[in-house]
Amino acid sequence: MYVIVVGAGKVGYYLAKELVDQGHEVLVIEKDAAKAERIAEELGDISLMGDGCEASIMEMAGFGRADMVISVTGDDEDNLVVCQMAKVKFNVPRSMARINNPKNEEIFRKLGIDSTVSATTAILAQIEQELPTHPLIKLLRLKGGGLEIVEVKVPEDSAVVGRRVGDIVLPPQSLIALVIDENGEPRVPGGDTVVQAGDEVVAVTRTENEDALRGALTAPTAYGPYGPIDAQKR
């Protein structure tokens, strides 16, 4: 596979190194001469000095035959433009952008860049995993379709404690896939499975219904499909 990496900072350097080790054909584009040279010295003749957003450099780098472009500079705007140019001008089949501001994940998706990686988001997710009181953890975002798999811990005072899975009103396009009890025992629930306090519920939902799902499983008051029936009690 021919992979072009834009940006030879720490992320770009180690990424290129791993990809070379995996046997891929790799080219790293870097503006800074010293950084480009370091790649050439340590990883072989696989670096090109220049601005990876500049069309002439992109042509020289062979964007037209790239199987994948990964833009990992420290600036979100540069990574956006590299990926958009790769997609629109060079028809690169896959492009991936590193982002720093987690809010840009959504923006990039709206602007046509589906594949983003954010260290900030990863660290935030890790914090969420390690803080057991946090009511909703995103486990996986399914590519395309706007669906995601989340985990919700059912608090003691939740309205769903003691209720059957089949009786819980969930937001549209949401499904409880797994109920894990406090001993870590997972069960695939039937309609009759009763939810207990402290259970971890793994569910599929739409991104925009995440908050409604969190509410449905954690709120102490009854929840309708679009929010709390009585918001006063929350």
Add this chain to the structure above:
Amino acid sequence: MKIVIMGCGRVGAELASMLDQEGHDVTILDVNPGAFRRLPPVYGGKREVGNGIDQDVLARIGVEKADAFVAVTQGDNRNVMAAQMAKHIFGVLRVVCRIYDPIREEIYHMLGLETISPTKVGARLLKEALEREPATPPKAGE
């Protein structure tokens, strides 16, 4: 018209003061508060400090209520990103974006952004001026 201008460089400051004089509700945004010194003393619009490619900043200065957004920072990519955010995230109807690089400008124009490349426009104006200039030697005493 409520107009947000991102980037208080020479062009941004000039445009802001022109539009302000014409009676528009102008907000100018720059990451560097020192940039506002370029605005003339008569400028009566708003000055906001912040990064125009940060969604929270754009929301804070009320971009969703703007009728127009102009991106004129020094960075082509910053302009491209902010302009697309204004248009596609905040739904601003009139968005204009400066892109120095003519090739990038063509691509984003193709993608539906209203773009201006000062490189292309400047070169064309210079060429036209050059062609108008008569090839006569200066007379003595002039």
